[in-house]
Amino acid sequence: MIQIPPRMATSFSANSPNIAANKLIEGDSSNREESVLMERTSRAGEKKTGGAKVASLLLVNQALATLAFFGVGVNLVLFLTRVLGQDNVNAANNVSKWIGTVYMFSLIGAFLSDSYWGRYLTCTVFQLVFVLGLALSSLSSWRFLINPVGCGDGHTPCKPSSIGDEIFYLSIYLVAFGYGGHQPTLATFGADQYDEKNPKEKSSKVAFFCYFYFALNVGSLFSNTVLVYYEDTGMWTMGFLVSLVSAVIAFLAFLLGTPRYRYVKPCGNPVMRVAQVFSAVFRKWKVSPAKAEELYEVDGPQSAIKGSRKIRHTDDFEFMDKAATIKETEEHSPKNPWRLCTVTQVEEAKCVLRMLPVWLCTIIYSVVFTQMASLFVEQGDVMNSYIGSFHLPAASMSAFDICSVLVCTGIYRQILVPLAGRLSGNPKGLSELQRMGIGLIIGMLAMVASGATEIARLRRISHGQKTSSLSIFWQIPQYVLVGASEVFMYVGQLEFFNGQAPDGIKSFGSSLCMASISLGNYVSSMLVNMVMIITARGQSKGWIPENLNTGHMDRFFFLLAGLAAFDFVLYLFCAKWYKSINIEDSDMGDQGQEKEEDVNNKV
Structure with a gap:
């Protein structure tokens, strides 16, 4: 019988495990020290870029650029009537179309920013176009339109040249292209400066959109008071030159932060990704969607979309899950994105579809908002605007809207947010959807007030x-109500669309707010034309004739109030149906996501 000798209990064999353990501990300690060092280095790198200080440069840029934009836009309806000789209806429609074009260009800027150029380059290029447009408007006004000098004050008619008309229209549409193209990208670029993984910066990011809209109104305050006064007295060229100087300073302030900005790389063409999803759905129309756990997704923490976090699967729009359903023939073959998409890509397309009904409900509010730049000014122009011997320009009444925004922003941030936060359990105070609903109601009340003022x-x-x-001061309630509604509606929109948009289309999310204003202006122009066609028959001159004293503009305001009320009912259904985006992020717990969805469902 062969016996197996016992193992020799040498010191080597006895201590081998300890040596291995010691090496493991030493190695682990070394790795830990290395990771701590890397983390410290990473944090140090993060501190060098982004943050509230560099974001404040973007707020300065926003204020000065807005001053420049409204230096042209706020009195444009009077420039068209007094200098270019247009009638009230055509001037109001042209202003509505122009403002609509301004914000429609925001979609172009957002697309280039998200897809190819990135936020910084997009802001740079469009601001250069903006400056060029203001330079041309100053040139055309000085050389070709203000003839004789001092005309356009409401008393002395102008004799503009045809080439001056053409250069002026080119210039204001360059202004529209430049300002509209960089606005949503600037808002998103500002939000990029805050790190969502840092709780303090995350809360600052929420406040940033309030301050962004606050800066917009601070900038427009100067245009709506000082510049409006000088332009109203016929000093149009000086007004355009001040706008040009402001735009140049804004651009220099933007460039000043170049070394300190936090940059986010573009994620590729989102239109192509959405098209791939619908192409895959169409190709697999007869295929039953797989279960959630069987849908196609790439391994690892990063999604297949460059620079974008993964999005968790949702149950709505179930037919779109076909795009992520793996057929037997696709299991071992190369993945074709036009036939098979990841869950994140499908959810990105779902997010767009979910946001669209909410977005469509904001267009009627934008119709209400755009009256401030057209019919409110025309209404004020035929009211008693004298304080003693001092003539108050009708367009300067929008200063009450701006002051209302500034005051209501402070009240909301300092009083309503803490109070509503304690009552609802939401640290934001009210959810974005709740705020947008409140803004729609206040906007409706503004139209009622406008109609009552017109009757008086x-x-x-x-x-x-x-x-x-x-007295023109009877317009104060309607301006104040519009301003209060903006704080709830437009700030809420900026937060909602930026927060609910996936990482790959953040600028597109911000641009939806401005695209809403754009369509609102086009719808407003369409409504004015339809109302005039219907009401201007026979002896009747219609609701908004050349001589407003023979019309019934009050009925148009009440019509808008009725449309806003109907729109609010539709909005309630859309807000109740909406489901929040669910980002797959280790730093965002499911519990926090569920809490946010619960708050949104309490609309």
Whole structure:
């Protein structure tokens, strides 16, 4: 019988495990020290870029660029009537179309930013175009339009040249292209400067959108008071030159932060990704969608979309899951994105579809908002605008809108957010959807106030007089209500669309707010034309004739109030149906996501 000798209990064999353990501990300690060092280095690198200080440069840029934009836009309706000789309806429609074009260009800027150029380059290029447009508007006004000098003050008619007309229209559409193209990208670029993984910076990011809109109104305050006064007295060229100087300073302030900005790389063409999803769905139309756990997704923490986090699967729009369903023939073959998409790519397309109904409900509010730049000004122009011997320009009444925004922003941030936060359990105070609903209601009340003011104005008309004896200060309630509604609606929109948009289409999310304003202006122009076609028959001159004293603009305001009320009912259904995006991020717990969805569902 062969016996197996016992193992020799040498010191080597006895201590081998300890040596291995010691080496493991030493190695582990070394790795830990290395990771701590890397983490410290990473944090040090993060501190060098981004943050509130560098984001404040973008707020300065926003304020000065807005001053420049409204230096042209706020009095444009009077420039068209007094200098270019257009009638009230055509001038109001042209302003509506122009403002609509401004914000429609935001979609172009957002696309280039998300897809190819990135935020910084997009902002740079479009701001250069903006400066060029302002330079041309100053040139055309000085050389070709203000003839004789001092005309366009409401008393002396101008004799503009045809080439001046063409250069001016080219210039204001360059202004539209430049300002509209960089606005949503600037908002997203500002939000990029805050790190969502840092709780303090994450809360600052939420406040940033409030301050962004605050800066916008601070900039427009100067345009709506000082510049409007000088332009109203015929000093149009000076107004355009001040706008040009402001835009140049804004651009220099933007460039000043170049070394300190935090940059996010573009994620590729989102239109192509969405098209791939619908192409894959169409190709697999007869295929039953697989279960959630069987859908195709790449391994690892990163999604297949460059620079974008993964998005968890949702149950709505189930037919779109066909795009991520793996057929037997696709299991071992190369993955064709036009036939098979990842869950994140499918969810990105779902996010767009979920946001669209909410976005469509904001367009009627934008119709309400755009009246401030057109019909409100025309209404104020035929009211008693004198304080003693001082003539107050009708367009300067929008200063009350701006002051309302500034005051309401402070009240909201300092009083309503803490109070609503304690009552609802939401640290933001009210959810974005709740705020947008409140903004829609206040906007409706603004139209009621406008209609009531118009009724009072018509009752104070003296025979043969162009202006009513009713003081222009009766417009204050409608301007204040519009301003209060902006704080809830537009700030809420900026936060909602930026927060709910996937990483690959953040600028597109911000641009939806401005695209809403764009379509609102086009719809407003369409409504004015339809109303005039329907009401201007026979002896009737319609609701908004050349001489407003013979019309019924109050009925148009009440029509908008009714449309806003109907829109609010539709909005309630859309907001109740909406489901929040669910990002797959280790730093975002499921519990926090569920809490946010619960708050959104309490609309």
